[in-house]
Amino acid sequence: MNIKLVGGAALGLATMLVLSACGGGSQPAAGGDSTGQAGGPVTLKMVAADYGDNPTADNAGTKFWKSVVDQFQAANPNIKVDVQVISWNDIDKQVATMVQNGQVPDILQTGDYSGFVKDQLLYKTDEVLSPEVSKDMLTKFADFGKVDGTAYGIPFVSSARALFYNKELFEKAGIAEPPKTWDELKAAAEKLKAAGVSQPFGLPLGQEEAQAESFLWMLGNGGGYTDASGKWTVNSPANVEAFQYVKGLVDAGLTTPNPGTKDRKTVWEDFAAGKVGMVNGGPMSIPIFDKGAVSGKYAVAPIAGKTGPLDTTLGVMDWIMAFNKNGHAAEIKKFFDFFYTGDATQKIVDNYKLLPVTNGGIQKLSGDEKLKPFLDALPNASFYPFKDPKWSEVNTTIKQTVGGAVKDDPAKVLGDIQKVAEGS
Amino acid sequence: MKRLRVLEPLAWVGPAVVLIALVVLWPVIEMVRTSFLEVSRFGVVRGGNGTKNYDKLFAETDFWPVMFRSLVWVVAVVGFTVLISLALAQLFNQRFPGRKIARWALIAPWAASVLMTSIIFKWMLDPEVGIINLIRRDLGLIPAMGGADADQLGQAATAFPWLIFVAVFVSVPFTTYALLAGLATIPSDVYEAAKMDGASKFRTYWSITLPLLRPALTVAALINVMNVFNSFPIIWSMTHGQPGYSTATSTIFMFILKGSNIGESAAMSVVNFGMVIILTAIFLKISKWKQEVA
Numbered sequence: 001m002n003i004k005l006v007g008g009a010a011l012g013l014a015t016m017l018v019l020s021a022c023g024g025g026s027q028p029a030a031g032g033d034s035t036g037q038a039g040g041p042v043t044l045k046m047v048a049a050d051y052g053d054n055p056t057a058d059n060a061g062t063k064f065w066k067s068v069v070d071q072f073q074a075a076n077p078n079i080k081v082d083v084q085v086i087s088w089n090d091i092d093k094q095v096a097t098m099v100q101n102g103q104v105p106d107i108l109q110t111g112d113y114s115g116f117v118k119d120q121l122l123y124k125t126d127e128v129l130s131p132e133v134s135k136d137m138l139t140k141f142a143d144f145g146k147v148d149g150t151a152y153g154i155p156f157v158s159s160a161r162a163l164f165y166n167k168e169l170f171e172k173a174g175i176a177e178p179p180k181t182w183d184e185l186k187a188a189a190e191k192l193k194a195a196g197v198s199q200p201f202g203l204p205l206g207q208e209e210a211q212a213e214s215f216l217w218m219l220g221n222g223g224g225y226t227d228a229s230g231k232w233t234v235n236s237p238a239n240v241e242a243f244q245y246v247k248g249l250v251d252a253g254l255t256t257p258n259p260g261t262k263d264r265k266t267v268w269e270d271f272a273a274g275k276v277g278m279v280n281g282g283p284m285s286i287p288i289f290d291k292g293a294v295s296g297k298y299a300v301a302p303i304a305g306k307t308g309p310l311d312t313t314l315g316v317m318d319w320i321m322a323f324n325k326n327g328h329a330a331e332i333k334k335f336f337d338f339f340y341t342g343d344a345t346q347k348i349v350d351n352y353k354l355l356p357v358t359n360g361g362i363q364k365l366s367g368d369e370k371l372k373p374f375l376d377a378l379p380n381a382s383f384y385p386f387k388d389p390k391w392s393e394v395n396t397t398i399k400q401t402v403g404g405a406v407k408d409d410p411a412k413v414l415g416d417i418q419k420v421a422e423g424s
Numbered sequence: 425m426k427r428l429r430v431l432e433p434l435a436w437v438g439p440a441v442v443l444i445a446l447v448v449l450w451p452v453i454e455m456v457r458t459s460f461l462e463v464s465r466f467g468v469v470r471g472g473n474g475t476k477n478y479d480k481l482f483a484e485t486d487f488w489p490v491m492f493r494s495l496v497w498v499v500a501v502v503g504f505t506v507l508i509s510l511a512l513a514q515l516f517n518q519r520f521p522g523r524k525i526a527r528w529a530l531i532a533p534w535a536a537s538v539l540m541t542s543i544i545f546k547w548m549l550d551p552e553v554g555i556i557n558l559i560r561r562d563l564g565l566i567p568a569m570g571g572a573d574a575d576q577l578g579q580a581a582t583a584f585p586w587l588i589f590v591a592v593f594v595s596v597p598f599t600t601y602a603l604l605a606g607l608a609t610i611p612s613d614v615y616e617a618a619k620m621d622g623a624s625k626f627r628t629y630w631s632i633t634l635p636l637l638r639p640a641l642t643v644a645a646l647i648n649v650m651n652v653f654n655s656f657p658i659i660w661s662m663t664h665g666q667p668g669y670s671t672a673t674s675t676i677f678m679f680i681l682k683g684s685n686i687g688e689s690a691a692m693s694v695v696n697f698g699m700v701i702i703l704t705a706i707f708l709k710i711s712k713w714k715q716e717v718a
Contacts, residue, residue, distance in 0.1 A: 092465070093682060099467030100686075115466035198552065198570025207664040257551060257571055258578025260667040275552050275570060392465040396684035401668050416485070 042331050043080040046107040047095060049318070050085045051157075051284075051352040059287075059351045061085035068344045072335060079331045081107075106328050107335070109320040113145070113153035114387045116321065123322040125151035128332045133340045136358040141317055144383060153319040154336065155357035157348055160377040161216060161303065161314045164271065164285065165278040168297045169197055178278070178301035182220065182245055185278075185304045189254035192277040202271055202279030203246070203255040205403040208263035211384065211395050214402050215314050216280055217242045219382060220305035225394070226385045232421035234394070235414035243410035245306075250406045260403015271298075282316075283353040283374045300373045315381025317357070394421045455697070458690035465684060477691040486669040486677070491699075493584075494653065494673040498703065500588050501652045505595040506645055512596065513603035514633075534597035542661040545590050551575040580670035583663050587671060590658050595651070599644045606640025607633070642711045649707055653700055674699065 050061035065083040072081060084105075086094050091110050098104055104121065116122050125134065125145060134142070137155055145153035165178050170188075173195035179185035185201070192200035205213055218224050223238035233239070249255050256262050256270070271279045272292025280303060281289075289298055302309035320339075322332045339345075345356050349365060355374060356362055362378070365371055385391055397420045405413035462473035481487060516527055533541060548556045551574040560566050566573040576582040610633065618628045634641075656675050659665060665672030665680065672680070674696050681689035 096463075096465065096467030096686060100463065100469060115464055116468070119464070119468040119470075121468070198568065206666055253571060257575040258667060261575075261578045261583075261663060270552055273552070393684040396680065400664075400666065400680060403666065404668050407667065 041078050041080060042328060043082055044107060044328055044331055044335060045105040045326075046081055046083045046109070047091070047098070047105040048083055048085050048109040049091045049111070050087045051348070051354065064347065064351060067347070068339065068342075071342065072338050075338065076334055079334065081335060104323045104325050106326055106332060107320065107322055109156055109318065111316075111318050112386055112392075113319045113321040114147060115389075115392070116323070117147045117152050118389075121323055121325065122152045123324045123329055123332070125154055127329050128322045128336055129154060129340075130333065130337050133337055133358075136340075136360050138357055138359060138362070138379075140379065140381075141357050144317060144387075145319065147387065153321055156318045156320040157345075157352075157354040158315060158317045158357050158378065158381075159282045159284055159354055160316075160374040160381050161212065161280050161282050162373045162377065163278055163301045163303045164281045164289065164298050165301060166271070166274060166276065166294055166298050168294075169195070169274070169277050173197070173277070178299070179304045180302075180309045181304055182306045186249060186254070189249060189277065190252075193252075193254055197277045198275055199256045199267075199270060200277040201249060201255045202267040202276040203250070203259040203406075204262045204264040204267040205259040205406065206262045206264075206266075207399050208265060209399075210260075210402045211398045212264075212314055212316070213280060214243075214398060214405075215382070215384065216303055216310075217246055219310055219312055219314070220303065221245075222306075224382065226388070230385065230388065232385075232388075232390070232394075232418060234418040234421055235411065239414055240411045242306075243405045243414065247406040247410060258403075259406055260401075283355060283371055286353045286370055300370065302373065302377075312380050312382045313377045315378060315383050317383065318354075390421050390423075393423075452697070455690055455693050459687060459694045461687050461690075463686035463690075465686065467686065473687055477685075477687040480685070481681075481688050481691045481695070486672075490669060490672055490674055490677045491695075493671075494675075494699070497588070497591075497655075497673050498649060498653050501591040501595065501655075502645060502648045504588070504592045505599050505648055505652075506641070508592065509596050509599035509603055509644070510641075512600045513607055516600065516604055517607045530597050530600060532597075533594050538594050539657040539661055541594055542590055542658045545586070546577065546662045549577050549586065551578070577663055578667065580667060583671050587659055587662060590662070591652060591655060594658070595648055599648060602640055602644035602647075603637065606637045606644075609640075610636045638711070642708075645711075646704065646707055649703055650700055653703060654696070 046065075048061060048065055052058075052060040052064070062083070062085045065085060069081045069083055073079065088111075095105075095108060095110065099116075099121070113122065134151075141155040141158065142151065145151045145155060163178060169192060170178075173188070173191040175188045175191055179188045189200035203213065204210070215225065218239045221238045221242040223233070223236050223242055225232065225234055227233050227236075246255075250259060256267055256276075267276065267279060268281060268285050268288050269292070270276045271281070271285075272289050272294050274293045274297075289295065303313060304310070320336070322329070322336075340358065345358070345361050346364065348354055349356060349361070353371070355371070355378060356365065362375055365375060368375075384395070388394075394417060397417050401413060401417065459477055460473060460475070462470040462476075464470060512530070516523065516530070520526075548554045551557060552570050554574075557566065557569060557574045557576075560574070561569060568574070572578065576586060614632055614636070615628065618632055623631070653673075654675055655673070656679065659671060659673060659676050660679070663671045665676040669677065669680075674692065678689050678692040678696060681692055
């Protein structure tokens with residue numbers, strides 16, 4: 001009897017201990033390796049976004065980073081790099097959860113760095129990157145890595161946009177050359193429609209990347225999200241006019257139907273299948289198109305503006321940054337220098353058709369015919385106002401609602417977004 | 425020894441209590457706490473925020489439409505699910521050749537992942553290549569593939585019914601099986617007595633089957649109410665709540681908010697949590713949970 005009783009109590013107690021240990025177990029793990037004793041092995045925790053098609057694809061992020069890390073560890077046996085690759089859909093939310101729980105990684109590679117600067121979570125660039133590497137970065141890009149004159153974000157890769165068109169469909173519709181102005185674009189779309197093309201112009205204004213497509217149309221009319229001084233101008237007359245023009249295309253059935261619900265991925269796949277006449281795309285869409293029916297039958301041209309082809313385009317930069325919480329500056333520096341001076345950046349270009357951010361990298365690519373329009377566009381590219389603290393909220397709103405601007409009243413929809421931008 | 429004796433129940437109940445505290449109570453407390461904090465999009469806690477998260481949430485132009493839509497969503501999905509399941513359960517309770525296979529087939533939508541089912545329906549509704557649209561074109565219902573007519577998920581008016589359809593499709597198996605189990609508990613002598621008294625088929629169903637089925641029906645419907653209210657994958661994978669927020673329920677709205685304002689998103693979660701409790705309370709009240717079957 002007694003034994004039973006004590007046994008039961010002990011079992012219960014043990015279970016409780018195990019359970020509570022599970023609950024609190026995460027804390028020491030995060031703080032435990034923060035000492036970083038000199039000479040001893042150090043583990044760098046890294047979180048990176050996945051540029052690959054899917055987790056099992058040949059170009060999966062895990063495979064890419066493993067090859068980089070293996071090389072690095074062979075040269076630096078005392079430093080171990082632990083890479084966690086997260087898909088673009090989830091990385092922001094997962095990183096936010098890590099930060100909220102105090103489990104920040106040492107290195108983070110994602111789409112934005114500026115939100116961490118104000119809270120002093122990041123190393124300055126010159127603490128973790130050699131001057132030789134810094135110097136090789138494209139100046140315009142490096143400047144975007146600065147907040148109040150101090151650099152925190154290190155440009156990782158970039159991309160630019162241009163107009164892809166289906167040569168076969170253009171020929172069938174009797175269009176001699178890609179459109180340069182909005183009038184030409186509409187005329188071309190009408191010819192494509194008459195030739196039986198269901199989506200003359202692919203227009204993804206859905207959740208995935210509505211902010212990009214919108215921005216390209218704004219640029220086409222000399223507009224943009226902000227003016228030169230950084231003031232929000234989402235509902236400027238130029239932008240409203242641009243959306244009125246696009247609405248005209250939508251109403252005439254010349255675009256993807258219900259563009260406000262269509263993701264970039266879907267529309268690009270439709271282009272790859274030969275169902276779309278023209279679409280705005282980037283170097284990263286090349287591998288998708290090459291896998292489809294359209295392979296070898298498409299060409300790239302500058303994006304049409306209201307009165308002539310755009311002299312600028314949307315540039316997107318991704319960033320890599322180092323968190324200062326665990327104090328591994330020296331080890332991070334070794335890893336960054338290794339990354340930028342080795343052949344890793346070349347691998348990114350080969351795998352994902354993303355553009356390099358260093359002068360050296362761009363020179364190496366100048367012979368690539370397909371990438372040339374994008375490389376040419378890079379130096380004069382326009383960027384999202386991502387350093388503005390309101391951008392994330394504005395961006396979320398655009399992704400969800402901007403499709404309404406080509407369905408209902410453009411001035412009202414853009415005005416509502418402007419209100420979010422100006423809100424406290 | 426006596427004193428230890430008093431503690432014995434605690435040793436047995438203790439682990440369960442700890443488990444509930446850790447897995448249920450603690451997240452709820454954290455959720456409520458977060459809803460009063462100012463959290464940057466990048467997860468940095470910037471201190472207390474009073475009720476500002478709630479003020480902002482209630483001031484969103486889309487908040488009330490979203491809440492109303494959530495209600496429509498729950499009522500429609502649970503309503504259709506229960507009606508269809510009642511009929512199916514009755515059917516599967518009969519003996520007919522191939523009943524075993526039919527019962528197995530009904531499990532399929534339940535056994536498949538909800539996300540997979542939703543994505544498959546999204547593909548079937550694809551305006552360019554979807555099989556449902558190919559059939560509609562061949563039937564002459566739409567002029568051609570790829571146009572706005574073929575794009576049913578692109579407009580709220582046609583997308584929302586499809587979402588409800590998919591939600592009913594995945595909810596029916598569980599509900600049917602719960603009701604089948606309920607039907608199996610009804611003793612056959614009650615039916616014999618009704619037959620002796622000359623009750624009509626409809627009367628038998630209304631006065632015997634339904635009342636005796638009520639415990640099973642209540643549990644099945646209640647679980648559905650909570651499930652459907654919190655349902656995320658169907659809407660997210662098929663429409664992202666778009667166009668605009670016009671197919672978004674409160675769970676989708678909460679997830680979208682998380683991308684820009686974690687505190688406000690937590691406030692939405694608290695509202696959501698409250699709604700589930702209120703809906704459950706109303707439901708139990710209506711179905712007179714405690715009153716025994718006469």
